[in-house]
Every structure is written in C-alpha cells, then in structure tokens.
Amino acid sequence: MSVSRILLGLLEPHSQHGYVLRQRYDEWFGASRPLKSAQVYATLGRLDKEGLVGLAGVASGVGPDRHVYAITEAGVGELERWLDEPEVPEVTGSRKVLFAKVLIALSSGRPAAPMLDRQRQAHLARMREMRASRQAGDLISQLDADFEMYHLDADLRWIDGAVARLDRLAALVHRADQRADTDTHPDEETR
Numbered sequence: 001m002s003v004s005r006i007l008l009g010l011l012e013p014h015s016q017h018g019y020v021l022r023q024r025y026d027e028w029f030g031a032s033r034p035l036k037s038a039q040v041y042a043t044l045g046r047l048d049k050e051g052l053v054g055l056a057g058v059a060s061g062v063g064p065d066r067h068v069y070a071i072t073e074a075g076v077g078e079l080e081r082w083l084d085e086p087e088v089p090e091v092t093g094s095r096k097v098l099f100a101k102v103l104i105a106l107s108s109g110r111p112a113a114p115m116l117d118r119q120r121q122a123h124l125a126r127m128r129e130m131r132a133s134r135q136a137g138d139l140i141s142q143l144d145a146d147f148e149m150y151h152l153d154a155d156l157r158w159i160d161g162a163v164a165r166l167d168r169l170a171a172l173v174h175r176a177d178q179r180a181d182t183d184t185h186p187d188e189e190t191r
Contacts, residue, residue, distance in 0.1 A: 002082065003025075003035065003039065003043055004043050004046065004047055004052075005078070005079065005082040006025060006029065007021055007025070007040070007043055007044065007047065007053075008047065008052060008053070008071055008075050008078065008079045008082075009079055009083075010024050010025065011053060011069060011070065011071040011075070012071050012075075012076065012079060015056040015057070015068050015069060015070040016068065016069065017059055017066035017067060017068050017069065018037065018040045018041050018044055018066070018067070018069070019037070019066060021040055021044075021069075022035055022037055022040045025040070027140075028140055029144075044067075044069055047069075047075065048069070050074075051072060051074050051075075052071070052072055052074055052075035052078050053069045053070065053071055053072060053075055054069070054070055054072050055067055055068070055069060055070075056068045056069060056070035098119060098155075098159075101115060102115070102116065102162055102169070103169075103173060106166070106169060106170045106173040106174075107173050107174075107176075112162075112166055112169075112170075113163060113166055116159050116162060116163055116166075117163075119159060120156060120159050123152050123155055123156050123159070124156070126148075126152055127149055127152050127153075127156075130145040130148050130149045130152070131145070131149070133145045134146065134149070
C-alpha cells in the first residue's frame with residue numbers, strides 16, 4: 001500500500017497536520033497496518049521535497065506547534081495518476097514464500113504435506129478472525145475483512161491443489177535435482 005499516495009488523498013479535501021492524517025489513516029487502514037507518527041512526518045517531508053505537498057501554516061495549541069500541510073497542484077496531478085493507474089496483480093511475499101517452502105521441502109526430501117496442513121490451519125484461524133472482525137465492524141472494516149477473506153480462500157484452494165499434486169511435484173523436483181547433480185559432477189568417462 002502506498003502510504004505517500006494515501007496521505008495525498010487524505011490531504012486533498014483540506015489542509016491538515018500530521019496528527020490528524022495519522023488518525024484518519026488508522027481509522028480506515030490501521031486494522032491491517034497501523035501507521036507510526038514518525039512515518040507520517042517522514043513521508044510528509046519527502047512529499048514536500050518532491051513538491052507534492054507544502055506547508056500551509058502552523059497550528060498553535062496545547063503542546064508543540066503543528067505544521068499544517070496542503071496538497072499542491074503537482075500533488076493533485078500525482079494523486080490522479082495514482083488513482084487512474086491499475087494495480088499490477090501481484091502475489092504477496094508470503095504467498096511466494098509458501099510456494100518456495102513447498103519446493104525446498106520436496107527438494108530436501110522432507111514431506112511438504114504436514115507444512116501445508118499447518119499453513120491451512122493458520123489460514124483458517126485468520127479466516128475466523130476476519131469473520132469476527134467483519135461481524136463487529138463498520139462498513140469499511142467489513143470491506144477490508146472481505147478483501148482479506150477472499151485472498152485467504154484463494155490461498156486455501158491453492159494449498160488443496162498443491163496437496164493433491166505433491167507426489168507428482170516431488171518426482172519432478174527429484175528429477176531436476178538429479179539433472180543438476182549430473183551436470184555438477186559429470187562421470188569420469190565423459191571427461
């Protein structure tokens with residue numbers, strides 16, 4: 001998720017200081033990835049250097065003065081570009097790691113089925129958490145939970161498909177390991 005572009009979007013309706021931006025971010029997106037204050041101010045600093053936001057004033061009150069930021073015309077253009085650009089469908093890092101674990105387990109002669117079963121149980125536990133969150137949450141929380149639950153469901157289907165093909169996959173990985181071993185250590189006769 002692009003924190004910098006989300007902050008631009010939160011700034012577009014009106015100028016705000018970092019504390020309010022963090023509160024609004026956490027209200028909408030914090031359930032899955034809370035934002036630290038330091039990250040807000042570091043991001044605003046970068047956006048300022050890029051000319052996408054500017055200092056609109058300083059708000060005095062209880063505690064230290066707070067810088068108020070406003071989106072610039074260039075920032076609005078960047079926000080529009082970001083909103084118009086489709087997201088490239090990606091496999092998240094954790095999904096790629098699971099795929100890699102299956103291949104490495106099989107390559108090393110370990111069984112992959114118990115690992116996949118443990119992963120299935122972890123996914124099901126997370127699915128239960130998301131269902132509870134969905135039932136207790138507001139519309140934004142429900143939509144966020146749906147997004148994660150649909151991805152978890154797809155992962156569970158992949159796990160089931162992988163388990164169904166483990167024997168064939170193990171044979172394929174074993175043959176690839178044998179070819180690599182032959183290429184690395186050629187017989188004396190072929191030298």
